[in-house]
Amino acid sequence: xxxxxxxxxxxxxxxxxxxxxxxxxxxxxxxxxxxxxxxxxxxxxxxxxxxxxxxxxxxxxxxxxxxxxxxxxxxxxxxxxxxxxxxxxxxxxxxxxxxxxxxxxxxxxxxxxxxxxxxxxxxxxxxxxxxxxxxxxxxxxxxxxxxxxxxxxxxxxxxxxxxxxxxxxxxxxxxxxxxxxxxxxxxxxxxxxxxxxxxxxxxxxxxxxxxxxxxxxxxxxxxxxxxxxxxxxxxxxxxxxxxxxxxxxxxxxxxxxxxxxxxxxxxxxxxxxxxxxxxxxxxxxxxxxxxxxxxxxxxxxxxxxxxx
Numbered sequence: 442x443x444x445x446x447x448x449x450x451x452x453x454x455x456x457x458x459x460x461x462x463x464x465x466x467x468x469x470x471x472x473x474x475x476x477x478x479x480x481x482x483x484x485x486x487x488x489x490x491x492x493x494x495x496x497x498x499x500x501x502x503x504x505x506x507x508x509x510x511x512x513x514x515x516x517x518x519x520x521x522x523x524x525x526x527x528x529x530x531x532x533x534x535x536x537x538x539x540x541x542x543x544x545x546x547x548x549x550x551x552x553x554x555x556x557x558x559x560x561x562x563x564x565x566x567x568x569x570x571x572x573x574x575x576x577x578x579x580x581x582x583x584x585x586x587x588x589x590x591x592x593x594x595x596x597x598x599x600x601x602x603x604x605x606x607x608x609x610x611x612x613x614x615x616x617x618x619x620x621x622x623x624x625x626x627x628x629x630x631x632x633x634x635x636x637x638x639x640x641x642x643x644x645x646x647x648x649x650x651x652x653x654x655x656x657x658x659x660x661x662x663x664x665x666x667x668x669x670x671x672x673x674x675x676x677x678x679x680x681x682x683x684x685x686x687x688x689x690x691x692x693x694x695x696x697x698x699x700x701x702x703x704x705x706x707x708x709x710x711x712x713x714x715x716x717x718x719x720x721x722x723x724x725x726x727x728x729x730x731x732x733x734x735x736x737x738x739x740x741x742x743x744x745x746x747x748x749x
Contacts, residue, residue, distance in 0.1 A: 451542055451721075456535040461680025461687040464650040464736040468536045469617040475648045478660055479625035480640035481511075481607035483746060490598040492522065497589045500560050501567035503602060510628050511610035513603040513644065513673035513744040515697070516556035520594025521575055523548055526585035528723045529677070529692045537619070538691040539677075539738060541586065542723075550594040551575040554582065554725070555697035555717050557675040558600075559623045559742045561610025568612050570623060570742070572675045574696045574717060574725050584696050584719035603673055603744060606630060608644050615740065618649060622740035640664070647741040652733055653678060653698075654712045657745065661705040666747040668705060671714065674698040676741030681718045683728030692738040693718035693726070700730075701748075 486507070490499050503512055524547040532540040556573035571591075574584030609628040612621050624646040643664045647656050661669045675698070680690035700714035717727035 451530060454531040454538070455533070456538065459690045461690050462682040462734045462736065463679055463690055465538060465679055465691055465738060467618045467649055469619060472615065472617045472648060475651050476645055476656055476659070477624050478643050478645040478663065479608040479627050480643050480664055481605045482638055482640055483606065483642040484604045486602045486604060487517070488600050488602060490519070490593040490600065492593055492595045492597055494593040494598070496571070496587070496591045496593060496598065497569045500558055500569045500600070504560060504567050507602070507604045509604050509606065510561065511605040511608045511625065511644065512560040513605070514558040514560060515601050515673040516553050516573065517599040517601050519553055519598035520550045520596040521547070521553065521591060521598070522550060522594035523590065523592040524551060524575065525588040525590040527588065528585035528719050529694055529721050531691070531721060544588060545585070547575070547577065549578055550596070551577045553598065557673050557695070557697055559610060559675065561612060561623055563612040563621070570612065570675070572694050572696045572719070574719065582725050583723050584725045585723060586694060601673070603642070605642070605644060607640065610644070618739050620739050622646065623742050642744065642746045645743040645745070647676065647737050647743055649739060650736050653735045653737060653741065654714055654730060654732055657700065657714065657743065658702060658705060658710055658712050660743065660745055661702045664745070664747070666705055666749070668749045669702045669745045670748050671698055671700040671743070671745055673744045674742060676743070677738035678718070678735045679738045681716070681726060682731045682734035683726070684731050685728055686726070688718050688720045688726040693720045
């Protein structure tokens with residue numbers, strides 16, 4: 442397929458749909474804890490990927506380039522030259538309502554709107570997880586879960602890296618959902634000093650059904666941060682509930698989540714999140730997330746940085 446236009450003609454669901462924001466109970470055994478967090482020191486870097494660069498290979502190489510076991514990333518600007526991708530789809534039955542489409546391809550330059558990535562390991566081999574949205578040459582906006590084979594376009598790509606000093610990111614199959622998911626593990630680098638600075642960030646894996654903004658606040662509070670920002674985060678929710686609209690149930694994938702937490706340790710904390718998601722038709726929605734309304738669908742790879 443050449444441009445992803447066929448994604449709107451995919452089969453519909455064989456089971457009743459629920460309202461956006463309705464939590465899904467997966468068929469596999471429930472796993473605990475529901476959120477796994479690792480505090481870490483973080484340094485920020487920017488890289489430029491030249492035209493024709495294999496995006497996955499380039500990001501996976503950054504692990505060795507920065508002598509780290511985990512990186513969260515967000516794409517700042519640029520073009521894709523070729524995109525291989527899938528996007529959320531209806532699953533086979535009510536017990537397994539979420540799945541992915543077949544592979545689609547975009548051939549030709551497409552401008553990046555948003556993209557976020559988790560870079561770590563699967564089976565001890567560097568592995569990358571990327572969600573993105575883009576504007577094609579005809580002005581059409583699409584998005585999805587990128588696959589290896591995706592290349593930088595003629596204008597290249599600029600990517601912001603958040604290099605984690607104290608966390609190893611590992612992707613494994615989750616028995617609860619049946620999907621692969623990244624989780625952080627504490628990691629002590631060989632060069633660690635007894636005088637090392639305190640963690641200034643937290644990387645977390647959030648399990649299905651947990652409310653996104655509530656977990657953002659919980660992670661911030663548990664880290665002892667008074668205020669924080671959410672960056673370079675990706676995952677899914679059960680449809681999306683924005684303050685001005687919704688995206689359809691049962692699953693949408695975030696290409697971008699950003700926000701702030703202020704007065705986290707007080708009795709009146711404030712959490713403000715905005716995001717962009719891709720739905721089961723490959724269409725893109727964005728806006729401010731409604732409070733206490735967005736349960737995680739499959740997993741969320743959450744990255745929070747202290748601002749004070």
